[in-house]
Amino acid sequence: MWSSLKAYSVPSISYDKITEKEVNRRVIMKISIIGAGKMGTAIIKGLINNGQNPKQILVKTGHYENALNLRQSLGITAVQALSDLATSDIYILATPATLITKTLSELSNINQQNAPIISVAAGVSFDEMLAIYPNAPLLRCIPNTPVAINQGMTSFSTSSHLSDNQKTLAINLLNQLGHTIEVPEDKLGIAGTIAGCSPAFIDVFIEALSDAAVTNGLDRALSYEIITEMMKGSAALAAESKIHPGILKDDVTSPGGDTIKGVVALEKNNFRFAVIDAINTILQD
Template sequence: MSTTDAAHNEAALGFIGFGNMAQAMARGLIESHTCSGSRITACAAHFDKLQKNAAALGVQPAQTAAEVVEASDLVILAVKPYQVAQVVESVRDALANKIVISVAAGCDFDFYETILASGTHHLSTIPNTPIAVGHGVIACENRHSLTEDEYALFTGIFGQIALIEPVDTKLLSTASSVAGCGPAFAAMFLEALSDAGVKHGLPRATAYRLASQMMLGTAALQLATGEHPGAMKDAVCSPGGTTIKGVAALEKGGFRSSIISAVDATKGE
């Protein structure tokens, strides 16, 4: 076992904020056996709700952000973006000796440089919800202040449950639109495809399984081969066959332009 492997097997994680994304991250780490719940501490605004959510995962609940920071090597800031500055203020000095990972959208390196103590090591990221089942994406800003070993610790832990994709600061919001908002768009496609199956006689549970496995398999095939999606589409479209007729119907309905417009909408364009 390497030094980095040993470190990530022993590192303690803390979540300041334990909403849907933080719980998805914790679940992914625990269910993949990357990290036990006993090594994860979390706090949230409503302690009663936190206790229930923490108990479901075996995570340690804390009353305050200060308790989380004290118990953790890596501190994940998982509150709403507008709450970040206020939350950090109460633990600013304590965070100076920790690895700080942000999952708050729109909070980049320059922002944290203004609210964290000078010299604090931090990295801004945008994860997505499939991280809960070990198939996530974490887009991260390629500008950060982590040391080489600290960054290796971060990737060693979260690389077990997500593709980690560094991008330029100016592209972080676009990466968030594609990977972070994308699960909602994909779920809509899954639902629509399943509805079509039901319309033509498939039981709904069967339609969902077929559509979900098809999406999983198609994505896995592209990642494994690096093949252009257009070539993958062409490989299924026999001349005069049923698939090309379906593709033509999608094009007639503005399928591609609708997806692009959806991403544009997330960016306010």
């Protein structure tokens, strides 16, 4: 059922449907999440959805009440102080970027097991973090909100202070959330932007297509179903066939037909440039 502006929820796991492969991928380690807003919560949902025991997910939020609410809804373990996370196997920093260095400074005093630290903060470099916590076993990544349903696209970079075992542990965790790609740190900004920010552009596009559908008399919920199925299929066709998008577009545009008229109208309205400009504007920041 399509809801307009309501929070989504991830369906709970049906254990009888879990395959052997999934069982093997299930993790039992203690995961600490520091900051559980939109991204932290999406990661928690993805991990639980993949079979992680929620009690083994320790969550520290800015306001303890938020962690308690997550305990109520997702069954995680809420903690009050960073010092409660001393024996974690892995840390995920998902606070606003402005709080990352302060959090790392505190973490440097409590990370008893020298556990790997994953930062999801956009724009906070290894140099900035290592200046605060020298030799920290860091992995930087930019996930996107579909990690909540294990269909995320996460780009990541690793610091030289991450051992092979620490790297494996961290990447195994990210792999539970969907597709992952390692990139050099100087490419993390652009890779993270096109995957991390663009879900919002896609959502605006879905909304706009739906508005057009409703303008032309189609039921709102039906339009969302048609649009999202169309997007899934189009993305899958491009991903699986690896055919150039220009050729896939040509396949849809029948000579003298409807689609080319729509494509021309998009070009008239600078559709391509609007998209390129959106990404460039983000990166200019």
